[in-house]
Amino acid sequence: MQCNGKTVLLPVPRTLQEFLLEQQYDCQAVAVERNGEIVVRAEYESTQLTDVDCLEIVRFVGGG
Amino acid sequence: MQCNGKTVLLPVPRTLQEFLLEQQYDCQAVAVERNGEIVVRAEYESTQLTDVDCLEIVRFVGGG
Amino acid sequence: MQCNGKTVLLPVPRTLQEFLLEQQYDCQAVAVERNGEIVVRAEYESTQLTDVDCLEIVRFVGGG
Amino acid sequence: MQCNGKTVLLPVPRTLQEFLLEQQYDCQAVAVERNGEIVVRAEYESTQLTDVDCLEIVRFVGGG
């Protein structure tokens, strides 16, 4: 699977929720795009990730 | 017929050539658009005008 | 006597103090120059005016 | 004798003319001030230098 431009292996099936926790992302501080589409927080749990998925996980930083 | 935004009556059939001469346009100093299409000088004679035609007859003036 | 550029007649002898009061100047709001020299307020009473004196009596106005 | 800020010894009496030639100055390309006064060229020969004299010998250079 692609995540923020890097290839990540998914040994076992994972929901987005599980993946974020495993990777220690702060769910309250990020937003997620999956294959070009937004995933709303409410659907993190029900979103099943697959090897062909491409994720963008972003957060706020300082910017002008 | 429309010519430069004005309505002109064509009592008898006319070629573009005849029309220009009648109206005393200087054929060497103008360019003609007929119904949105350019008419090249060589075709003035062979171009038969009709009541539904719309002409633009233009010339050079000073401009920046 | 000259006062602020105008000629003033002094029928009877006058002190500067008397003159200012007569002319209804506000002694607290003016300064006086006599023949090019400052007259301090304390000396208004003791200053005897003569026909050849030249007074400048000035006050503050708005200015930049 | 002082010349252009330096001390110069005059072993034997000299006219300004002699001095300039000895020192290989180009008489046509310089102007001379002696003790604060201009010496015109015509007087170089008749000008006798003494130990107390102070000369400025100048020429043109590039300047804005």
Next chain:
Amino acid sequence: MLKEAFIITDLLMIGGHSFQSRLILGSGKFSLAMIQAVIQHGEVEMVTLALRRANVGGEENILDYIPAGITLLPNTSGARNAGEAVRIARLAREMGCGDFIKLEVIHDSKYLLPDNYETVKATEILAKEGFTVMPYMYPDLNAARALVSAGAASVMPLGAPIGSNKGLCTKEFIRILVEEIDLPIIVDAGIGRPSQACEAMEMGVDAVMCNTAIATAGNIAQMAKSFKLAVEAGRLSYLAGLGRILDGRAEASSPMTGFLTEKD
């Protein structure tokens, strides 16, 4: 009292929200530790943010450094075309901090000049999706009109290249926007000194956005306060009405009445 009078009633309205402050702060180039002081001294009510990829593991969250009540204005920096800008805007909104978006579409890495054409396209899409779109733009009257039609909530013309501190190089054309465009005009990018922010406001601009000028100052909190005062000064003078300029000669400010003259 008059003093209060002319301040309270002058609010900046953007997308239905109202602001007393007319200084928008960019949060780039600051250490997180400084942001709060800058916001306080600048008395700003709106702060821009950028979106970037989150790294694995706990990172500091800039939101923890921004006081409650501040309106967040995420930007789409990094977008090189309308499509990318739209994706970034959607991600930004998903952060749950409101629907303001500072739209910027840039594909020139040297001068960072915005692409007006792509910006208009993205504005159209995002406005339809309910965003309050504040597009960063090159001050071109025709493009500004297109942005109005596309549903922008304001226009943000640049004064000079981003981060240059060069000032109001586009003065003549921002003046035209003020004249012709019925949206809040916010000068963004290039403002390097408080006097330049003040001059922009004197011209009738509605607000000024500032980041680099503060971030590169010696004492950034003090500079933030300085910009706050300068923007307020410019706004007040615009409302008050500037005095005329004499072309040739002078005009005395003290009476010209003859004085001591007979002494000559």
Next chain:
Amino acid sequence: MLKEAFIITDLLMIGGHSFQSRLILGSGKFSLAMIQAVIQHGEVEMVTLALRRANVGGEENILDYIPAGITLLPNTSGARNAGEAVRIARLAREMGCGDFIKLEVIHDSKYLLPDNYETVKATEILAKEGFTVMPYMYPDLNAARALVSAGAASVMPLGAPIGSNKGLCTKEFIRILVEEIDLPIIVDAGIGRPSQACEAMEMGVDAVMCNTAIATAGNIAQMAKSFKLAVEAGRLSYLAGLGRILDGRAEASSPMTGFLTEKD
């Protein structure tokens, strides 16, 4: 708190007196009724006055319109040479309002440009007599040095002809005075807009004097407040240290890290 910190400690010292305000107000061209509002909104602590011949009979006294505690700065307007200036200064002091004098010597009625030479002469005389002499001058470094030697308490270079509102036309040379002269530099005359006063202060000038720009504004009390804020802003930014100016290219204020890039 920091905010207070950097304000309280920054005082303007002139002739042994200290001032928090760096905006000096000229009282010409106003109706007496307005002066108090202008002083209040401008938060000024020093106001100039002129001397003129008193008329016979009760006239309104401008002093009745100036709040207590304001330092009065009588000018010598009308003087065309050192001698007349000295006489006017002495009369002014006799009014009992202190020993400050704004020295101006002008004999050109078209551009009202000060005569530096006569001004130096009068400064020498008045300083010896114990006046706190603040000479209005043409910004010429050599003349400024002569004024320092003559005992001036400050120098007041012009920005543009009196009353013109043309702004800082002498910028390059006032910059030199700031660099070279160890007295308070007060820009007097020509400042037409708050942004110009702000810029002068950013350059390191110590104070700005303003009259016409306020008197010719639409709402003069509001404009007074605007100048007060602009002068404060300029001072703060000078103290804070202005950021660098980039010559060519731009510099991003958001991180330039790759983002969405693999989507190309």
Next chain:
Amino acid sequence: MLKEAFIITDLLMIGGHSFQSRLILGSGKFSLAMIQAVIQHGEVEMVTLALRRANVGGEENILDYIPAGITLLPNTSGARNAGEAVRIARLAREMGCGDFIKLEVIHDSKYLLPDNYETVKATEILAKEGFTVMPYMYPDLNAARALVSAGAASVMPLGAPIGSNKGLCTKEFIRILVEEIDLPIIVDAGIGRPSQACEAMEMGVDAVMCNTAIATAGNIAQMAKSFKLAVEAGRLSYLAGLGRILDGRAEASSPMTGFLTEKD
């Protein structure tokens, strides 16, 4: 001799044609009788013309007043969108005076600012039809790049609104075009004085177009010559390489060697 050397070899190339003159003349606002003198004194090789409806009956023909050998550059003035511009361009070419076209698309009657977007569209069409397209444009780097891709033979950024004589208000951005765009850059519109044309050329612009500045002069033939000289001066100084600018202090142009010093 050097003098000749550096002139002869410096030609302006546009669409395969070469020109020695870098001053392009606009023929508007002149009486026909004056045009020849202006062309002669300005030593121009290219003159713009406009197209308008011919009236019935013999009219004076401007072409009779333009010397042989002058390259004609018809404009598309009057066009408010790409379609109209294309039609006008085709009519112009039909006049049999070559394939140069000065493309202008304007739908703002107050500031006459060009519509870059429509201009790019028209450029694409006309370039395909073999025109030598010289688009009048608002100096926006992104638009200029689009014009390059669309096949323009040069870009003609404005200095200020048409006919305003306001000068190089877009200086900073024309500088960027010179840096980034590999086509002849011709400043068109706004240039009001020879010194401004000279400055544009010093910046590395390839040519200047001028109409109103000459037409509104007191002696138009003399002003034409003045512009000719100024453009040539600016070009030469660009080729020669301008000297450095000192920031602070001065630098003597006479030797600083001690002199008369022992007299102190």
Next chain:
Amino acid sequence: MLKEAFIITDLLMIGGHSFQSRLILGSGKFSLAMIQAVIQHGEVEMVTLALRRANVGGEENILDYIPAGITLLPNTSGARNAGEAVRIARLAREMGCGDFIKLEVIHDSKYLLPDNYETVKATEILAKEGFTVMPYMYPDLNAARALVSAGAASVMPLGAPIGSNKGLCTKEFIRILVEEIDLPIIVDAGIGRPSQACEAMEMGVDAVMCNTAIATAGNIAQMAKSFKLAVEAGRLSYLAGLGRILDGRAEASSPMTGFLTEKD
């Protein structure tokens, strides 16, 4: 023919001598070998020189590098007061190259600003001795009037500090000199680019002196020619009369008559 007409009749008169060229060349900072080419390409008729102590033994003589017929203008550089300037002037005249003297009195080694007061004193002395005195001065109207009374043959106000190439920083005040002073006004010092020389001439200045701008150029002969053309251009435009400047909107240079409009 008109062309000739307006050139031949426009001569610069200084101290009874007439000049066709209005560009005065400073000879500092050049290698002697270059001077002749600069004079030729600049078509100058007057060149400044400095005086320095002659060294023992044969040195190259700059006069050998200056073509016959050029008017020499020795300067008094190095003089720090009127007395020294007078001595240098007398030595210069003794060189037998005429009675022109460029008077400069400077005692500030950082900005090299002239001392107007000492300059007036020296002018008085030298004018009485029959010199054609051309004083370098700080552009102060009162000082310029004093120089007129003292017998100056022209005034040479600075545009910016010597050698800085900063341009016309004193514009507003040189404009006043042009208006008020009935002597040739020659801008000396600071002019860094031909466009600046052109602008000075457009303002009505009578001539421009230039040294550093040429000496620091890449190709100095070419830059000399550029300045020559720019000065001529500025003079011609001043004589021709500059066109008006529009404040707001634009003004079409092509007819605004309706065209293609029925196609809408």
